[in-house]
Amino acid sequence: MxxxxxxxxxxxxxxxxxxxxxxxxxxxxxxxxxxxxxxxxxxxxxxxxxxxxxxxxxxxxxxxxxxxxxxxxxxxxxxxxxxxxxxxxxxxxxxxxxxxxxxxxxxxxxxxxxxxxxxxxxxxxxxxxxxxxxxxxxxxxxxxxxxxxxxxxxxxxxxxxxxxxxxxxxxxxxxxxxxxxxxxxxxxxxxxxxxxKFDVQPQPVAQANAQRWRSQWSRLGQPRPVIMLASTREGEEALWLEALAANAARMQAFADAGVLWLLVPRHPQRFDEVHQQVVAKGCSVFRRSALPADGAWPAQATDAQVWLGDSLGEMPQYFHAADMALLGGSFMPLGGQNLIEAAAFGCPIIMGPHTFNFAEASEQAQSAGAAQRVADMDGALNQALAWLSDRAALAQAQQAGLDMVAQGRxxxxxxxxxxxxxxxxxxxxxxxxxx
Incomplete structure (x- = not known):
């Protein structure tokens, strides 16, 4: 040493x-x-x-x-x-x-x-x-x-x-x-x-800010569905982009639904790299750090296909803003991330096969109905589309997460x-x- x-x-x-x-x-x-x-x-x-x-x-x-x-x-x-x-x-x-x-x-x-x-x-x-x-x-x-x-x-x-x-x-x-x-x-x-982590506290300020974001993201009075990629690790953004491009019909279905992708890398040193990677694939990207502090809302913040969550300390706000989240670290053999915070803020999780770092919490969330496990990124996008098409099932998963966390406090x-x-x-x- x-x-x-x-x-x-x-x-x-x-x-x-x-x-x-x-x-x-x-x-x-x-x-x-x-x-x-x-x-x-x-x-x-x-x-x-x-x-x-x-x-x-x-x-x-x-x-x-x-x-x-x-x-x-x-x-x-x-x-x-x-x-x-x-x-x-x-x-x-x-x-x-x-x-x-x-x-x-x-x-x-x-x-x-x-x-x-x-x-x-x-x-x-x-x-x-x-x-x-x-x-x-x-x-x-x-x-x-x-x-x-x-x-x-x-x-x-x-x-x-x-x-x-x-x-x-x-x-x-x-x-x-x-x-x-x-x-x-x-x-x-x-x-x-x-x-x-089951004792995570409510975040009223984060929830209020997330609601303001969602109202600004609306198009013609209709809210945009928000799918988050939470705490992604190196290689997972590429998997997501490749899976999107591999199925034109599915990609069009996400576009027709007006989906906003909320991409939050786990490590701050990768923010610039991930931004360049997504832009290189032809996606329009808005960086959270570019949102003016005075509350002004640029047009590109509403129209972007992808929001890059390049900030620290705002995960509760991101989870409150999202309809669902793909769990970073679980689509590569990296062991996943903690998903209890997502459940506590009403954000159902789609997780890949690799959750060995949080095995018990992952199994508990899946049993409760607050999370769905899939084999790969392709399966994750299919599950995301299924939840978008069945809002009752999505709402049930959101409530299951809230109930699971309440029981564990x-x-x-x-x-x-x-x-x-x-x-x-x-x-x-x-x-x-x-x-």
């Missing part, structure tokens, strides 16, 4: 050319911190955007159970950092988690001296876990998940993964299947508490209660009284 540090520096420089957030406080990546901090914060590590959204739900619940709690919030990606800024209150600190070397993790813990640490979902690093044990910092893995692919990989590296999982103070898993795999690696799984409070209980049992003092 130490020998790879020069490569990490070069990677940060390259990423920073497209996402300047990666150039912020680079020394922190190597355990060098110069911001003043107070000891005793509750440390939550949310690696990227999705984990930070889940962390927001947990942090809110922890503040309810631990009045006066100070937060140390760490990330590994620029999108996670940007999303996490909204969680900070006076006295809180935001920082990068350092590269996983013994020296860097030691400096991190000595500098911040947290009361405890909570890693979100999958982020288990050997040096970090060892450093926490040495410094007496109870370390939890919350909303923990582990798919089959990662499990078998960890088994192959058991000499490294075993001590890391055994070194955690406790693991709070999303599902029984996750718990079984984590225990097989040596983790102490204390409870299965469900998926935090309450996990955030369960996680917070269990963390507070374990800290109390281990006599980590003062957390519930203003740490």
């Amino acid at each position: 130490g020998a790879l540090q020069p490569l990490l520096r070069r990677k940060l420089q390259r990423r920073g050319q497209q996402e300047p957030g990666y150039l912020h406080q680079v020394p922190q990546r190597f355990g060098v911190y110069d911001t003043p901090v107070k000891a005793g914060a509750v440390w939550v590590h949310a690696v990227s955007l999705g984990e930070t959204r889940a962390a927001a739900l947990l942090v809110h619940a922890l503040r309810q159970h631990m009045p006066g709690m100070r937060l140390l919030l760490t990330h590994s990606t620029a999108t996670g950092w940007a999303q996490g800024q909204a969680l900070l209150q006076p006295g809180d600190v935001q920082a990068w988690l350092p590269w996983d070397t013994p020296e860097a993790t030691r400096r991190f813990l000595q500098r911040h001296q947290p009361h405890c640490g909570v890693l979100m979902e999958t982020e288990v690093w050997p040096s970090l876990v060892q450093a926490c044990r040495i410094h007496g910092v109870p370390l939890f893995l919350a909303n923990a998940r582990l798919n089959d692919k990662s499990f078998h990989s960890a088994q192959r590296w058991s000499w490294l993964s075993g001590p890391a999982y055994r070194g955690l103070r406790g693991v709070l898993a999303q599902s029984n299947a996750d718990a079984k795999r984590l225990r097989a690696l040596g983790a102490r799984v204390d409870a299965v508490l469900g998926n935090l 309450g996990a955030a409070d369960r996680y917070a209660q269990e963390i507070v209980r374990q800290l109390s049992d281990s006599q980590v003092g003062g957390l519930s009284h203003g740490a």
Whole structure:
């Protein structure tokens, strides 16, 4: 890990050319911190955007159970950092988690001296876990998940993964299947508490903005159907464009219906590339970033065939604006994306065959009727056309998603209660009284 540090520096420089957030406080990546901090914060590590959204739900619940709690919030990606800024209150600190070397993790813990640490979902690093044990910092893995692919990989590296999982103070898993795999690696799984993301909150502002968009997209008083490609990964836009072009009759049916394609790539550094790719196929494209802040509405924003969602933090708005969504990451062998947020905002999902990163949520959504699984992009377009042709079935799928999420709520409070209980049992003092 130490020998790879020069490569990490070069990677940060390259990423920073497209996402300047990666150039912020680079020394922190190597355990060098110069911001003043107070000891005793509750440390939550949310690696990227999705984990930070889940962390927001947990942090809110922890503040309810631990009045006066100070937060140390760490990330590994620029999108996670940007999303996490909204969680900070006076006295809180935001920082990068350092590269996983013994020296860097030691400096991190000595500098911040947290009361405890909570890693979100999958982020288990050997040096970090060892450093926490040495410094007496109870370390939890919350909303923990582990798919089959990662499990078998960890088994192959058991000499490294075993001590890391055994070194955690406790693991709070999303599902029984996750718990079984984590225990097989040596983790102490204390409870299965469900998926935090079911506690996603209503977004009235996002819904209102989405309704304004939809009214502007209308043609001759008729609303345009909106089909979203949500969090697409490299290669999936090409699959979509090829599948559209391969069936002229189907493409004409989408055009006759006035469909607006809402294309939202997962990674910001790909926005320009995706824009060029779609334009090269002859599609008219409007970029969300070109929408004037004063509320003016350009004609091309209404007439475009494709809207490119090149913004951060607006996924709730995009889901509210869409009639349905094709799930990015599921049409290539990449494991899919979290679909609970889409269901919570009334947006049914069409997913490809690759959802191993979110297997339980995907199966649950399919069983509830909030999602349909297809074999490939061609099947996804057929399903989208079927829902457009059967509005009653589409409305049923929308309601199924809302019902599924309502039934799953309450996990955030369960996680917070269990963390507070374990800290109390281990006599980590003062957390519930203003740490």
